[in-house]
Amino acid sequence: MxxxxxxxxxxxxxxxxxxxxxxxxxxxxxxxxxxxxxxxxxxxxxxxxxxxxxxxxxxxxxxxxxxxxxxxxxxxxxxxxxxxxxxxxxxxxxxxxxxxxxxxxxxxxxxxxxxxxxxxxxxxxxxxxxxxxxMMDFLSHKQVHQRHQIECLTKRETEVLKLICDGLSSKKICEKLFISINTVETHRKKILMKLNVKNSAGVVKYAMENHMIS
CATH class of the missing domain: 3.40.50.2300 (Response regulator)
Structure with missing residues (x-):
């Protein structure tokens, strides 16, 4: 029928x-x-x-x-x-x-x-x-935007990002990189702004989704 x-x-x-x-x-x-x-x-x-x-x-x-x-x-x-x-x-x-x-x-x-x-x-x-x-155009533009965000990170910011993903506190990061804690906090704020995330959990999620960490 x-x-x-x-x-x-x-x-x-x-x-x-x-x-x-x-x-x-x-x-x-x-x-x-x-x-x-x-x-x-x-x-x-x-x-x-x-x-x-x-x-x-x-x-x-x-x-x-x-x-x-x-x-x-x-x-x-x-x-x-x-x-x-x-x-x-x-x-x-x-x-x-x-x-x-x-x-x-x-x-x-x-x-x-x-x-x-x-x-x-x-x-x-x-x-x-x-x-x-x-949909394909949307995904393509989104991927380009994400790559641009990643490329905007400086070498030091990328180092800080990876240490954040490793679960290190700002105090531990400053000791590991031999920089002041104020400098670490400045890098944190810039990373949040550039990746358009709100906190460290957002940084880790973004880094995992974009294969920035192994």
Whole structure:
């Protein structure tokens, strides 16, 4: 038996056209259209579908978070697909944390939508290619920023950082490096500022994540 789909989005012409296309392709048994949350609630209570597509034209992003969370708690078996207006990487991540199973940009074609359905049918998650590119760019820029932060540390600051990671107090560090305790504290403050962390625990975490210590 083929699954059912609910499309929650606006405008009507867009949803009706997509509904007709999906019905003719025989991927779904029934495709229902909802243009407001009241109608959506009625459909979900009467006959929950296997798939639910939420469009960004129908609801603001902040409200989308709340709606997804509510839907996941009330209908655990529904696989939610969000069609977004080129959401930022952090927004997409938050949607997945709330419980969606697929994210597509609004410009994605029919074939990519079909690929997402196939992935979800196999209990996988799916992110469209354009969103993946944004994620790769984000990670790349983040790595460059982290390398820049590391490179900004002076040789002495790097020495102090490694001793902090070894668990040495400021007194022990000044004795080991033959510098005053005031100089050690100055290095500590600069390290915290350059790495954008709040305390020694943050320094150790940063150093481990960036392979600065063995």
């Amino acid at each position: 083929k699954p059912n789909l609910i499309i929650f989005d606006e405008p009507v012409f867009y949803t009706e056209g997509l509904s007709k296309l999906l019905t003719e392709s025989r991927i779904f048994d029934v495709v229902n259209i909802c243009n407001n949350q009241e109608t959506l609630a009625d459909h979900l209570n009467f006959q929950p579908p296997e798939f639910l597509m939420l469009g960004s034209n129908s609801i603001a992003l902040t409200e989308m978070y709340k709606l997804v969370q509510e839907l996941v708690s009330q209908h655990k078996n529904i696989k939610i697909i969000v069609i977004g207006n080129f959401y930022e990487v952090g927004d997409i991540r938050k949607l997945f944390e709330k419980g969606i199973k697929s994210y597509l940009d609004r410009t994605c074609g029919y074939n990519e939508f079909v690929k997402s359905i196939a992935a979800l049918s196999s209990s996988l998650v799916y992110i469209c290619d354009s969103a993946k590119e944004r």
